[in-house]
Amino acid sequence: MTSQHQAEQLFHGVLADEYHFLERVCPAAADISRRVGEFVATWNGTPAAGALSALELGCGTGITTACLLGGRRDLRLLSVDNAPAMLRQARAAHATALAEGRLVLREADALSALGDLPDDSVDFVASAYTVHNFLSGYRHRVLTEVLRVLKPGGVFVNGDRYALDDPAAHLAATQDEVRGYFRVFLGEMNRPDLLEQWVVHLFSDESEEHIMRLTPALAEMAGLGYAEITRHFRDGVNALVSGIKPWR
Numbered sequence: 001m002t003s004q005h006q007a008e009q010l011f012h013g014v015l016a017d018e019y020h021f022l023e024r025v026c027p028a029a030a031d032i033s034r035r036v037g038e039f040v041a042t043w044n045g046t047p048a049a050g051a052l053s054a055l056e057l058g059c060g061t062g063i064t065t066a067c068l069l070g071g072r073r074d075l076r077l078l079s080v081d082n083a084p085a086m087l088r089q090a091r092a093a094h095a096t097a098l099a100e101g102r103l104v105l106r107e108a109d110a111l112s113a114l115g116d117l118p119d120d121s122v123d124f125v126a127s128a129y130t131v132h133n134f135l136s137g138y139r140h141r142v143l144t145e146v147l148r149v150l151k152p153g154g155v156f157v158n159g160d161r162y163a164l165d166d167p168a169a170h171l172a173a174t175q176d177e178v179r180g181y182f183r184v185f186l187g188e189m190n191r192p193d194l195l196e197q198w199v200v201h202l203f204s205d206e207s208e209e210h211i212m213r214l215t216p217a218l219a220e221m222a223g224l225g226y227a228e229i230t231r232h233f234r235d236g237v238n239a240l241v242s243g244i245k246p247w248r
C-alpha cells in the first residue's frame with residue numbers, strides 16, 4: 001500500500017484547539033453543515049420501522065453532528081474522527097445525545113470505522129469538510145467502503161470543499177482565502193500561530209495528492225457505482241453532493 005492510501009492526522013495543536021475560528025475565516029462552513037443536516041432531515045426514504053442508522057465521517061468538534069441530530073429524533077448516529085483534540089470538543093458539545101444513546105463518538109480513522117461495519121447496514125453516511133482532507137487513494141477506498149456499508153437505497157451526503165474545475169478560477173478563490181486568513185488572524189486577532197497553521201493546512205488541501213475537484217469527484221462516484229449523483233448546491237469551493245446505493 002502506498003502512502004496515497006493512508007489516513008493522515010492533520011488536526012492537532014492550535015488548529016484543533018481553536019477550531020471555532022473556522023466561523024471567522026470560512027463563514028460558508030456553517031451553511032454547509034446546516035445543509036447536510038437539512039438533507040438528512042428531509043430525506044423521505046425512511047424505512048417503515050425503526051431508527052435511521054447513520055455514520056458521520058470526520059465529525060471534528062461536532063458542528064455538523066449537531067445539525068444531523070437536530071434534524072431528526074429517529075437518528076442513531078455513529079460519528080468518527082481520528083483527531084483526539086477534535087473529538088474531545090465533540091464529546092463536551094454532545095454530552096446529552098451521548099447520554100441518551102442517540103450518538104456514539106469513536107476515535108477512528110474513516111476507513112477503519114467503515115471496515116468494522118457489515119455490508120448493507122447503514123441508511124446514511126454523512127460528512128462535512130472531511131473528505132477533501134483525504135489523500136486521493138485513501139479517498140477512493142473510503143468511497144468504495146461507503147457504498148458497501150450503505151443499505152440499497154441508502155444515501156451518501158457530503159458537504160465539502162470541492163475545488164473549482166477551472167484552475168484559474170480556483171487559484172483566484174484560494175488566493176482570496178489566504179487574504180482572508182491574513183485579515184482575520186493577523187489584522188484582527190494578531191495570531192501569527194493560527195495564521196501559520198491555517199496556511200499550512202491549505203497547502204495540504206491544495207496539493208496534488210489531496211485536491212478534490214468537483215467534476216472528477218462526481219465521475220469517481222459514478223465509476224464506483226453510486227446512482228442519482230447530485231450536486232445540490234455550489235458556492236465558490238463549497239458544495240453539497242449526494243449519491244445513493246442502487247437497489248440491486
Ligand SMILES: C[S@@+](CC[C@H](N)C(=O)[O-])C[C@H]1O[C@@H](n2cnc3c(N)ncnc32)[C@H](O)[C@@H]1O
Nearest residue numbers: 007058059060063064081082083109110128130
Ligand atoms: C475540517 S474538519 C471538519 C469537522 C466537521 N465535520 C465539521 O463539519 O465541522 C475535518 C475533520 O476530519 C477529520 N479527519 C481527517 N482525516 C480523517 C480520517 N482519515 N479519518 C477520520 N477523521 C478524519 C479531522 O480530524 C477533522 O476533525
